[in-house]
Amino acid sequence: MSENAQETRIADALIQVTRLVERVFAEVGRHCELTPQQAQLLCLLTDGPIGMTDLSRLLNLEKSSLTGLVDRVERRGLVARHRDTCDRRAWHVALTEEGQRAGAETHDLVNARLEALAEDLPASDRDQVAAALVHLLAAHRRTTAD
Amino acid sequence: MSENAQETRIADALIQVTRLVERVFAEVGRHCELTPQQAQLLCLLTDGPIGMTDLSRLLNLEKSSLTGLVDRVERRGLVARHRDTCDRRAWHVALTEEGQRAGAETHDLVNARLEALAEDLPASDRDQVAAALVHLLAAHRRTTAD
DNA sequence: TATTGTTATACTCTATAACTATA
DNA sequence: TATAGTTATAGAGTATAACAATA
Numbered sequence: 001m002s003e004n005a006q007e008t009r010i011a012d013a014l015i016q017v018t019r020l021v022e023r024v025f026a027e028v029g030r031h032c033e034l035t036p037q038q039a040q041l042l043c044l045l046t047d048g049p050i051g052m053t054d055l056s057r058l059l060n061l062e063k064s065s066l067t068g069l070v071d072r073v074e075r076r077g078l079v080a081r082h083r084d085t086c087d088r089r090a091w092h093v094a095l096t097e098e099g100q101r102a103g104a105e106t107h108d109l110v111n112a113r114l115e116a117l118a119e120d121l122p123a124s125d126r127d128q129v130a131a132a133l134v135h136l137l138a139a140h141r142r143t144t145a146d
Numbered sequence: 147m148s149e150n151a152q153e154t155r156i157a158d159a160l161i162q163v164t165r166l167v168e169r170v171f172a173e174v175g176r177h178c179e180l181t182p183q184q185a186q187l188l189c190l191l192t193d194g195p196i197g198m199t200d201l202s203r204l205l206n207l208e209k210s211s212l213t214g215l216v217d218r219v220e221r222r223g224l225v226a227r228h229r230d231t232c233d234r235r236a237w238h239v240a241l242t243e244e245g246q247r248a249g250a251e252t253h254d255l256v257n258a259r260l261e262a263l264a265e266d267l268p269a270s271d272r273d274q275v276a277a278a279l280v281h282l283l284a285a286h287r288r289t290t291a292d
Numbered sequence: 293t294a295t296t297g298t299t300a301t302a303c304t305c306t307a308t309a310a311c312t313a314t315a
Numbered sequence: 316t317a318t319a320g321t322t323a324t325a326g327a328g329t330a331t332a333a334c335a336a337t338a
Contacts, residue, residue: 010272011260013279014167015189020286021164023206035304035329043161052320060169065306067321072304089314089319114157120285121278126156129278132271133159139266140166181306181327198297211329213298218327235296235337 021114028109032102038073042095042103043110045079049094078102167260174255178248184219188241188249189256191225195240224248 022036029039037059044050044058056066070093073079078099084090095103118126168182175185183205190196190204202212216239219225224245230236241249264272 009280010264010276011257013276013283014163014260015256016283017160017279018164018167019204019206020283021160026206030330037305053318058165060165060172061305062307063320064308064322068305071321084319087315087319091320110161111157114160116289117282117285118156121281125274125278125281128271128274129282130156130159132267132275132278133163134155135267135271136263136275137159137162137166139263143262183328199295207328208330209297210299210331214328217298230296233296233338237297 020117024110024113028106028113031109032106034102034106037069038078039106039110041069041073042078042099043107045093045095045099046103046107049082049092051084051090051092053090055093073099166263170256170259174252174259177255178252180248180252183215184224185252185256187215187219188224188245189253191239191241191245192249192253195228195238197230197236197238199236201239219245 025036025039029036032039034042040059041055044055050058052063052066052070055061055070056063059066059069061069070079070081074081077096079093080096081091082094084092118129121129171182171185175182178185180188186205187201190201196204198209198212198216201207201216202209205212205215207215216225216227220227223242225239226242227237228240230238264275267275
């Protein structure tokens with residue numbers, strides 16, 4: 001019974017954290033003149049080019065939805081599509097020079113905001129949350145890998 | 147340096163958790179024939195009626211955006227607007243009888259999915275994550291209260 | 293005057309279905 | 316046949332600005 005209450009608290013906390021992160025992306029995005037979705041896309045691409053199929057999986061988007069999102073950001077000159085050298089059907093999405101700047105700024109601001117929240121925690125807690133969240137994500141991956 | 151890496155891991159983990167929760171709402175919503183946003187709204191309302199201003203704060207939405215969201219769900223007969231007895235400008239949004247069913251099902255499914263992830267954690271970790279997340283959220287509230 | 297909520301408008305976001313090109 | 320990505324379409328979601336009604 002008390003165990004159940006514990007679990008409910010986790011679900012609630014996860015949902016609230018989600019709204020917090022969404023808000024951070026919205027606010028940082030607005031500061032950079034990006035929609036939340038565009039901000040997320042640019043953040044992902046700061047690690048390097050990603051193929052459309054991988055992107056749609058990472059962002060939980062149908063391929064056609066991603067096409068539109070990439071179109072709009074490409075129209076603004078922030079990303080470019082490059083043909084895959086091995087598979088002529090596939091494309092990689094990469095940041096342009098201007099996109100690098102916007103992406104880096106967005107990425108840094110988002111991380112700074114999220115890290116600032118964690119900074120408030122005792123160092124031991126910080127490690128534990130990170131580890132536990134990673135554990136949680138791994139649990140999900142195992143579930144969906146079925 | 148290693149501390150910084152730790153913090154970065156938290157930010158990344160929070161972002162990935164966010165995408166996971168978004169996905170859960172999308173999948174559960176689809177199962178209930180609701181959009182992710184409608185599913186979230188109905189989940190919130192399972193605790194009882196909420197005023198428009200409070201809802202817009204809880205969902206991070208401009209008032210006008212919320213008006214549209216509530217309109218669409220009201221058109222489907224899942225919620226109804228009721229005048230505030232004290233303030234004639236204000237309205238409360240409440241689930242209809244049909245909305246109760248949809249909201250309860252959505253709420254239960256979402257919580258079950260999220261709790262299932264946590265179940266995989268050792269009980270001690272579970273408590274710690276919940277506590278730490280709550281701490282994180284409190285840190286944010288303190289920040290925005292300025 | 294300030295607050296609550298709506299309307300009007302113009303986008304962006306998104307999924308579904310049908311399609312093209314390549315593997 | 317299967318996969319990578321696009322196009323067409325329709326609707327949902329969202330913010331901004333201007334507004335109405337009430338406090």
